[in-house]
Amino acid sequence: MSYKIYLSPPHMSGREMKYIQEAFDSNWIAPAGPNIDAFEEELCRYTGSRHALAVSSGTAAIHLALLALGIQQGDIVLCQSLTFVATVNPVMYVGATPVFIDSEPVTWNMCPNALEDAILYYLNIGRKPKAVIVVHLYGMPAMLDEILYLCRKHEIPLIEDAAEALGSEYRGRKVGTFGDIGILSFNGNKIITTSGGGALLSANEKYIERARFLAKQAREPASHYEHHEVGYNYRMSNVCAGIGRGQLEVIDERVAQRRANFHFYSQHLKVMPGVSFQIEQSEVISNRWLSTMLTNNSPLKHIFAMNAINTLNNKGIESRSVWKPMHLQSIFIGQMYFGGNTSQMLFEQGICLPSGSDLCKHNLKYIADNIVDHSLQ
Numbered sequence: 001m002s003y004k005i006y007l008s009p010p011h012m013s014g015r016e017m018k019y020i021q022e023a024f025d026s027n028w029i030a031p032a033g034p035n036i037d038a039f040e041e042e043l044c045r046y047t048g049s050r051h052a053l054a055v056s057s058g059t060a061a062i063h064l065a066l067l068a069l070g071i072q073q074g075d076i077v078l079c080q081s082l083t084f085v086a087t088v089n090p091v092m093y094v095g096a097t098p099v100f101i102d103s104e105p106v107t108w109n110m111c112p113n114a115l116e117d118a119i120l121y122y123l124n125i126g127r128k129p130k131a132v133i134v135v136h137l138y139g140m141p142a143m144l145d146e147i148l149y150l151c152r153k154h155e156i157p158l159i160e161d162a163a164e165a166l167g168s169e170y171r172g173r174k175v176g177t178f179g180d181i182g183i184l185s186f187n188g189n190k191i192i193t194t195s196g197g198g199a200l201l202s203a204n205e206k207y208i209e210r211a212r213f214l215a216k217q218a219r220e221p222a223s224h225y226e227h228h229e230v231g232y233n234y235r236m237s238n239v240c241a242g243i244g245r246g247q248l249e250v251i252d253e254r255v256a257q258r259r260a261n262f263h264f265y266s267q268h269l270k271v272m273p274g275v276s277f278q279i280e281q282s283e284v285i286s287n288r289w290l291s292t293m294l295t296n297n298s299p300l301k302h303i304f305a306m307n308a309i310n311t312l313n314n315k316g317i318e319s320r321s322v323w324k325p326m327h328l329q330s331i332f333i334g335q336m337y338f339g340g341n342t343s344q345m346l347f348e349q350g351i352c353l354p355s356g357s358d359l360c361k362h363n364l365k366y367i368a369d370n371i372v373d374h375s376l377q
């Protein structure tokens, strides 16, 4: 299927080539070099994080975060169920056991009540959870006050999967800086891209230095090649970091453009009965990476959402269903789950709309008109 309008295509600023050219001119084509150091510094400046490490993907960043926190075989990790599978795959890489937590219907992210139930259940059977992974889905910050309160009270480290949420804010601070470790993704579909990449953020230098060591094949400081542990090749290349630098220069514009898309959709689609959206609570700013809507307007809600996605796709408009919760995936059958059916309902009734930061008003109107027409059929 070739689309006229994509869900979330890369959007170059035109400033990337300058940094790539510098990398070529100085022959820094390796996974080392001045663009990487500068990109890490610029990420710290933008997010307010004290330390950052640029790596080859968001998935690698989550893997390194788990390793830096010392998560091991058999450990319990409490994960948001409604997410992309890359949040959870690294839990399997380290041999830990993912336990899935439902969402609340306001932000669509981890439900603090279900999280508390899970923590108390595992404390009660003498298996203290070793980490919590919360996600800021489609850019919408999770209920961080409540989740941080529970993590601190029970002394469980928090990993923030902010892969979709660069630029989003919670009480005036950028998300990704609230957890013990935050992770970002610069995959091609994210709000900014390095063509492929990710990063770890932390206030704790020890975590970042541990992750940096493991990302560089765990090479011990020695003039020869000395290894005491298994390492990984997870560093970002100096060329990719150059793309990232050119992209980060325009992040505020990109957030504004994506928020304007959402504003347009919410104004034009509210004429439809039973439509709702992720809610931005007070003191919260979502980057609105993807504009998503819930369709609640027919007894066959699931069928409606599926049909709407098909109708749009047939018109050359790429739209997608919301992530299918992890506790409903066959690879995770048999894993524990805490909560009700909110995440399943969001999956069945949700639609992700085209949300690129280069969408023009004309195309936005074309998309919205097609959705309204579909709802009238």
Ligand SMILES: *Cc1c(COP(=O)(O)O)cnc(C)c1O
Residues within 6 Å of the ligand: 056, 057, 058, 059, 060, 083, 084, 086, 087, 135, 161, 163, 164, 184, 185, 186, 187, 196, 197, 198
């Ligand atoms: C994209 C994404 C990731 C993984 O990032 P990659 O850079 O593609 O490895 C992890 N979690 C979420 C929620 C994502 O959307």
